[in-house]
Amino acid sequence: MTVTRLLIIGPPGAGKGTQAAKIAEGYGVPAISTGDIFRANIKGGTELGQRVQAIIESGELVPDSLTNEIVEDRLQQADAVQGFLLDGYPRNVEQVHALDGMLEGDSLDAVVLLEADTDEVVARLLKRAEIEGRADDTESVIRHRQDVYAQQTEPLIELFTERGILVSVDGLGGIDEVAERIASALSAKLGR
Numbered sequence: 001m002t003v004t005r006l007l008i009i010g011p012p013g014a015g016k017g018t019q020a021a022k023i024a025e026g027y028g029v030p031a032i033s034t035g036d037i038f039r040a041n042i043k044g045g046t047e048l049g050q051r052v053q054a055i056i057e058s059g060e061l062v063p064d065s066l067t068n069e070i071v072e073d074r075l076q077q078a079d080a081v082q083g084f085l086l087d088g089y090p091r092n093v094e095q096v097h098a099l100d101g102m103l104e105g106d107s108l109d110a111v112v113l114l115e116a117d118t119d120e121v122v123a124r125l126l127k128r129a130e131i132e133g134r135a136d137d138t139e140s141v142i143r144h145r146q147d148v149y150a151q152q153t154e155p156l157i158e159l160f161t162e163r164g165i166l167v168s169v170d171g172l173g174g175i176d177e178v179a180e181r182i183a184s185a186l187s188a189k190l191g192r
């Protein structure tokens, strides 16, 4: 059995969620989004949802201990044995180390960096806010999420480059155009 372990990273609004679903389908693995897990819990009014709601609405990161625990549980579910595509996790160096521990010596096969220019992504997110009404899609929270990304998540680019698994893709363009770019860059990297 070929196990495919992937990660997609990029600034808020780069289109990770949309592309994550397509990549996951292509490789026959589940797309696991920490943001989606948190939002589902907020919507469902669970204890976890209540704990994270204010944090997410402010654009801060949920504490690592809590986030790591959620991902560890999710990776133990049956559908993740053949691999997975992580979206939105790990998001800082501490979470990378936690994930390394969860994988017990196995490693990610590739990390897709979806590149997007700040002004472009702010415009996209404000447009999405009108349609989906995500509570963290106001302009000031969007700007804050971008600062958090620059400070905490951007350092991972160098880390994954050093590991030789980073694949950078230009996120500008139509959904299908970007999806094709990712698919060809990934298959070149993975050889499948």
Ligand SMILES: Nc1ncnc2c1ncn2[C@@H]1O[C@H](COP(=O)(O)OP(=O)(O)O)[C@@H](O)[C@H]1O
Residues within 6 Å of the ligand: 011, 012, 013, 034, 035, 036, 038, 055, 056, 057, 059, 060, 061, 062, 063, 067, 087, 088, 089, 090, 091, 095, 136, 145
């Ligand atoms: N790995 C994570 N660690 C901590 N907080 C997270 C993580 N993933 C998601 N979150 C929380 O959920 C929010 C939304 O994340 P996400 O859905 O990935 O959207 P985006 O990347 O567009 O900001 C983040 O701003 C953060 O508060």
